[in-house]
Amino acid sequence: MLNGVAAGSGYALMGIAMVIIYKTSEVVNFAQGEMALASVFFTYLILQNYGIPFVYAMPLAALFAVFVGCVLEFAVLRRARRQTTLGMIIVTIGLEMILMGLVSWKFGADHKVMPFPITEFDSIWLGGFYVTTLEAVTFSVVWAVMLGLFVFYRYTRLGLIMKATQQNRSAAKLMGVRTNRVLMFTWGLSSLVGCIAGLLLAPRSMEPFMMWDPMLKGFAGAVVGGMTSIPGAVFGAYFIGVVENLFGRYASMEFKSAVAFALIVIVLCVKPSGIFSRHYVKKV
């Protein structure tokens, strides 16, 4: 159970990152994982090759992540706005391939070791289970990010503007909101959250394919949660983590992912737009 929550935390951050973008622009961003990957390898590069201390590397990585997100929005997604939803998915898949290609071209396929101050081997005994320090940190980061986003959307001017853009883009535009900029910032923000997820996953295993699995599970979690709700994404991610771990442990290891997905389908059949979002009746 706790193992599942621990695994879910990694997915949760990826889920949140996807929700941030989907909420604002209805784009399912398949490049999310690789955006995080780019930031993680950037961090590795500055830590390893330029010997920048960890304390300074973190803000630099965050800046880089925001930069990547903004550039992608500005250079690609903005130009593709005439596209259908599906077209947008294909665009993000294309971006995913480009980013993945660039990272593996630069760093090769071998595993890397990220110099990270928190080790994943030390653990605390917690009510019958071991929880590693890294897992504990990840867990608290998820809540911190969730809280931070809540405060951001609720109380800051920019957050309010973003919410307004989500609800009705043309109305927001008429009110003098520069929606293009808001979208760009959304991508930056989402990339930042993804980067945090990537950095917390990197000590476990760091290679060009490390983000594929967390991204898919995060996406699945976000879908269970309703795709537009941040707490929903976190809940969904924990749901997947827990189901996989429990089923894997007590029933069949092979079918653990399949069962998690089957459960998702059942949940979705009952609540077609996920657990945490209100179901809108479509207008004709």
Added chain:
Amino acid sequence: MRTHILLASFALFFLIACMGFPAFAEEGVTDTEIHIGQWGPQTGPAAAWGSVARGTGVLFEMINEKGGIHGRKIIYHTFNDAYNPAQTLAGVKQLQESVGIFAWVGGVGTAPGMAVKDYLMERKVPWISPASGSMHWIDPPQKYLFATYPLYKMEAKALCRYSVEILGKNRIAIAYQNDDYGANGLKGAKEELAKHGLTLVAQVPVDTGEGDLRPHAAKLKQSDADTVLLWVAPKHAIALLGAAKAMKYDPQWMSTSTCSDYPYLYDISKGLWEGVITTFFGDGPDSFGPLMREYKAAYDKFAAPGERWGTFFTAGFGFAEPLVEALHRCGRDLSRERLVEELEKLQYFRGVMGRISFAPFDPDDPMCRQGQTEVFIAKCVEDGDMVQLTDWLKID
């Protein structure tokens, strides 16, 4: 009407062109060149195995620098198949039909290899040392296919025998990858343990794309095994060790030659790999045999910057050794039939791999095409150094 005439003449033209096609002496060999091919995944999730094909390339460069084989230089053609069988077949066909490859060597992966096996065998193109230890290569045996990679089954048997007979363990579990590699390991372990009247206390499958190994580690811990065989890819082996370590679970870990790159694994597991026992099918990259030192010199000279001197890379040398040896023995008069004859005559040939012997083709004896049947067992110690625990073990 005019178009009809035009088309008819076109058709006629092509029909005429179809006739008359020249036959040539031996494909892929000229007076000065021998064309050898290999595929390997340079991109995608299996890209770490790409260094096998690059290692073979360095070996050929080394040979060419010394003047080639009987006056012929080896022209090496390698391509990236991204571990996708459809792409493997595409690349093999293209090279075979445009360049004309004399023989293929290595080639990572069971699925990619199986996609091209029939094509190569129909054309009677020799293929030496597929880089995976599958039963598919030798069962049924093919006249032109020479396997050297020890069967995964043998490695499992060797490890089980060692842990039961020498270490006196009796609670053995396995974590196996959900594919041909893992399935063979599982089978070997079951067979060997049955001989000692034991069974596996846990069998934990690991999916190739799996990202979270915690449930697997928990399951192994639950079974309370004292020895765990890791029939998985290196990254999963490391993740399992890490997860188990966090759960304060510390059995004797054992793994295959796939995970025998000690310095690398020691490094990326941050030292956890210390104490792990694995099989080896060839000398370690840092062993001090004269041949290995020669290869190391070639690596220093020819390898691309950033290339790592590791087990996969040296395996690329090792896989090509029987081919090179047979080419030497063929002499100036080189044909595919001659090559097959010379390969069949190899007896206890020793390069950097274990001893390799083939036998004349016998459709009822798979082992006539399984060159290497021995492995040795070693242990990883501090700093990724290796301590050899046994001599070469011959496993049937």
Added chain:
Amino acid sequence: MDMERDHYEDVAFFTSRLGVFWFVILASGLLLFPFIASNYLKTYYIYVANCIAVNVIAAIGLNLLVGCTGQISLGHAGFFAAGAYATAALTGKLGAPFLPALLIAASLSALLGFLLGLPALRLEGPYLSIATLGFGLTITQIIGKIQYLGARQGLHAPDLVIGPFNLNSDAEKYYLFAAMAFAACLFARNLMKTRVGRAFIAIRDSDVAASTMGVNLMIYKTLAFAVSAFFAGLAGGLYAFVLGYIQPDTFNLLMSIMFLAMIVVGGLGSISGAVAGAVLLTWLDLTLRNVLDVPVLGDWLKSLSQSYFSITGVSNIQYIVFGSIMVLIMLFEPLGLHGIWLRTRQYWKARSDRGRRG
């Protein structure tokens, strides 16, 4: 637009004599292709053509679902796998003749499609994509468990025998595959002009409106899934014989994504678009490994990797090129390749009209 007086006019194969002309050219080109390829090029190109034919069938099927009915599927590799395994097992293990086996396999796949279509009745967009993704994952897991199908060790496809003919070479297979692909195009084209096809399009445009107009959503949505899965199963059955050996891992998520990319890059909702997309992406997939051998570009890329990237990872340029082509097509032509074709046609028409006037 001309008024149509008759349904047959709508489904008529040729609309003009020019059409007949181009059709003859195309058909004879396709027929003669193996001769040209095996003599002037290599049989390798016939193999590539076979792969293309397989993907064309799958893409047309997916297009019926995604482009025409507006449902999304990230699990088509699952149907593809079901078709491949069923065909290989029926012919190889049970000795069934090829064509019936292929049809049974495709029908089985269609049945799976029908079943997956049931939850799809309530889902859409990302929700549906996750559900179908899970399906694709589960199918390969289940196949991997079945010893009879070779489990994880994979399964051999036997020789391709139809009646007295043993289709061994790529060229022989080519005729079968090309005919199948052609039949698939024709079937899809005509299907879209029937009541069923119109119902699909009505659902895509607005399912609520369609249901108020009397389209039975339950029947037509599941039907779309079933038909689409039938095509995928058919393609899968052929694929087993292209490679001769299949393994569960081959039918992964990447494959589903590729199918989806084919129809979107080609142009959603149009059959010629699906064909064009399948041709382009399959060709890129199978030949991009040669990108480093392109005369000037290849050397430049190599020196670039030497100084800024790594030589060992140089093959990843394939990914970058592939991704860039996808992104660029989507950026500059929202309708994909089909849109480019429409625009070119428009341009020439306008030109010739101007010429006639002037």
